[in-house]
Amino acid sequence: MLTHLAAGRDGERLIRVGTTAGPRGLTYHAYQRTYRELPVVGGDFVAVTDASGNLMGTPLHGRPPxxxxxxxxxxxxxxxxxxxxxxxxxxxVSETRLVVFAPGTEQRLAYEVVLTGTSRNGRPSRLHVIVDARSGAIPVTWDEVLDGSGNGYYYDDTVIDTRRTSSGYAMSDPDRRGLFCGIQGNGAVTGPDDSWGNGSGTDLETACADAYYAAQQEWNMLRDWLERDGFDGAGGAFPLFVGLNAVNAYWNGHTVNIGHTKDSQRQLTELDVVAHEFGHSVFQYTPGGFDGYTETYALNEATGDIFGALTEHYANHPSDEPDYVYAEEADALGRGPERVMYDPSAGPRDEPNCWSPQIPDTEVHDAAGPANHWFYLVAEGSDPGGDKPSSPICAGGPDSVTGLGIRTAGRIWMTALLQKTSFWEYADARVATLNAVTQLYPGDCARFDTVRAAWDAVSVPAQAAEPGRPGTCGEPADSFSLDVVPGTAETDAGGTASSTVITHTTAGDPQTVGLAASGLPVGVTAVFNPPSVVSGNSSVLTVSTAKSTPAGTHRITVTGTGSAGSRTTTFDLTVRQSAPAPCPRHETIRTGTLPAGSTQYQPDGGFFRTTVSGTHRACLDRPDDTDLALALQRWSGRSWTVVAEATGADTTLTHSGQAGYYRYRIQARSGGGDYSLGYDSP
Incomplete structure (x- = not known):
């Protein structure tokens, strides 16, 4: 249908992989891309058509060929x-495939490797690892197994849908395909009659009754409030298991697993905990899945919390009054609610209320704080009254936000999820929700203003791709957006890199926008040409590095300030090592900076594994005036043992060894500075 979008994109092919019907005759078409027959990981997009089949928007905006x-x-x-x-x-190793890794403007040839087993903290894991097919670097990993924490709560006098069997009844849903509740390692709970549990906090049949009720309530909420057909969008659900021997609950890609409280007196079967975990299934079964960086996982966790709040409000059970706090009923960890949506910083983890450039480096449950905060503002507003808590507004945000009600907020978020892509970030969620409100409520100025103001209130900056205020809304307030394209650049230490700062007038009249950069690493200067623009125009950003600039990727914040206030965006500058490279090409390359008298381990502070015996070869390049020693170590099962050391001025080594775990040790005996390690392994 949209093959014309591939014009000018030599070697690319567009493949439609799914179609979802939305409200008001809208249809959401999910596409994947290939390049020269290789899958493009991060290249997916969603095209939206109206009731007449006309394309809405520009789905490949900002994505270079x-x-x-x-x-x-x-x-x-x-x-x-x-x-x-x-x-x-x-x-x-479940899968190893050659791909083009292209989230956003980044592009590289890579392998996607999927590992199945147990992670270092003992949890089940299905880990996706992106390995650069040329350098061996690992830019990103993500795990299909998602977990959370919560507490148990029991709901009396509930009605649940069960199935009649030849010998009695089973806690297996006759209408919600795939939904049943069982105890870990078993199928659906069965019994001679249709009465379940004894009310005990330690009884697993009672736990199943609670969790099963919660899952059915969430299903009904999705159907009645959000117009979604089941957890997977196609009438399907997933099994639910209680009895996990851990203070935890998690979604593993195909089942929900529920454990117990810290004191083992209750199961973690509270409405919002169960709904949170099934919320991960909705996130997985909307376009883009859950592949991505930290912000993708943060938005996935926020989706769980959002669906938890929606399910509590839908069920409206007298034993668990609807609210915007998570896992509060049994106080499983002795510290009250785990998360507070109206003021994330008030929770026990002190989650951030506001988005900032530090969010990508924040633990994912904590990084969900700004999205939870946004949802509360859209649902209830900053000062809702009626005994509902007020919600703070971040610096630079609007004076206030007027809420739309939780059902409307839920519809907007669900419709945004239908436009989700892999490697979704906060900026993408802002654009998707503004698109969603224009699709659901065309011409509705108040709803559009609330959604946009809520993002401003949690400091997610305006984006060039977001829609403007509906034209029927009268004279709009002046506003502008700010973006940097491309958002990444690389240079050697001592070199320069450039990008383009793009501004748009998103509402009202154009305004003069002054540009500035902050968060510059050591030795880096930034110059804008011109230093200010009238919104709608662009400026060239040039960053100059010094020989002393540390190697690595540095996130620089670009701020535009106009009469409508400030907008921020980020630019990632990667500084390459400037050390000489006389060594011959090796399969894996690692770089670093070693202060005098210190020691580092490669690769990346960790180790690597060989599954066969063979020869290891390595070469260390370093400044001429330093003495850096190189050693190869092998894990003996109890400690790391040196099995080979470099000899000669070239700092090279060769070792024939058995299969096992290895790492390289680099020590600065005298002097220090940049180095480059190249190595081959069997």
């Missing part, structure tokens, strides 16, 4: 070995 060399340096076996360093106890 793919242009990468598709010849790998690494073999699939080497890529799998590199991936194993991130989960040494993986039971198996």
């Amino acid at each position: 793919i242009d990468v060399d598709v010849t790998p340096y690494l073999t699939p076996r080497r890529a799998a070995a590199a991936a194993h360093t991130r989960m040494p106890d993986a039971g198996s």
Whole structure:
């Protein structure tokens, strides 16, 4: 249908992978891309058509054509070995495929390796590892197994849908395909009659009755409030198991698993906990799935909390009055609610209320704080009254936000999820929800203003791709958006890089926008040409580095200030190591900076695994005036043992060894500075 969008994109092919009907005759078409027959991970997009089949918006906005060399340096076996360093106890490699990794404006040839087994903290894991097919670097990993924490609560006098069997009854849903509740390791709970549990906090049949009730209530909420057909959008649900021997609850990609409270007196079967975990299934079964960076996972966790609040309000059970706090009923960890949506900083984890450039480096449950805060503002507003709590507004936000009601807020979020792509970030969620409100409520100025004001109130900056205020809303207030394209650049230490700062007038009249950069690393300067623009125009950002600028990726904040206030966006600058490179090409390259007298381990402070015996070869490049010693170590089962050391001025080593876990140790005996390590492994 949209093959014309591939014009000018040599080697790209668009493949429609799913279609979802929305409200008001809207249809959401999910597409994947390939480049020279390789899957493009992060290249998915969603096209929206109206009731007449007309395309709405520009679905590939801001996504440059793919242009990468598709010849790998690494073999699939080497890529799998590199991936194993991130989960040494993986039971198996489920998949290794060559892909183009292209989230946003980033592009690289890579292997996607999927490992199945147990993570280092003992949890089940299905870990996706992206391995650069040329350098062996690992830019990102993500795990299909999602977990959370909560507490148990019991709901009396509830009606649940069960199935009649030849010998009695089963807690298996006759209408919600795939939904049943069982005890870990077993099928659906059965009994001679249709009465379940004894009211005890430690009884697992009672726990199943509570959790099963919660799952059915969430299903009904999705159907009645959000117009979604089941958890998977196609009339399907998933099994639910209680009896997990942990103070935890998690979604593992195909089942929900529920444990117990810290004192083991209750199960974690509260409405919002169960709804949170099934909320992950909705996130997985909307376009883009859950593949992505930290912000994707943060928005996934926020989705769980949002569906928890929606389910509580829908069920309206007298034993669990609807609210916007999570897992509060049994106080499983002795610290009250785990999360507070109207003021995330008031919870026990002191989650951030506001988005900032530090969110991508924040633990994912905590990083969900700004999205939870946004949802409360859209649902209830900043000062709702009626005994509902007030909600703070972040610096630079509007004076107040007027709520729309939780059902409307839920419809907007659900419709935004239908436009989700892989590697979804807060900026993308802002654009998707503003698109959603224009699709659901065309021309509705108040709803549009609330959604936009709520994002402003949690400091998520305006985006170039977001829609403007409806034209029927009268004279709008002046507003502008700010973006940097491309959002990433690389240079050697001592070099320069540039990008384009793009502004748009999103409402009202154009205004003069002054530009500034902050968060600059050591030795870096930033110059804008011109230093200010009238919104609708662009400026060239040039960053200059020094030889002393640390290697690595540095996030720079770009701020535009006009009469409508300030807008921010980010620019990621990667500074490459400037050390000489006389060594011959090796399969894996790692770089670093070593202060005098210190020690570092490679790869990336960790280790790698070889599954066969063979020869290890390595070469260390370093400044001429330093003495950096290189050693290869092997894990003996109890400690790391040196099995080879570099000799000669070139700092090279060779070692024939058995299969096992290895790492390289680099020590600065005298002097220090930048280095480059290249190595081959069996």
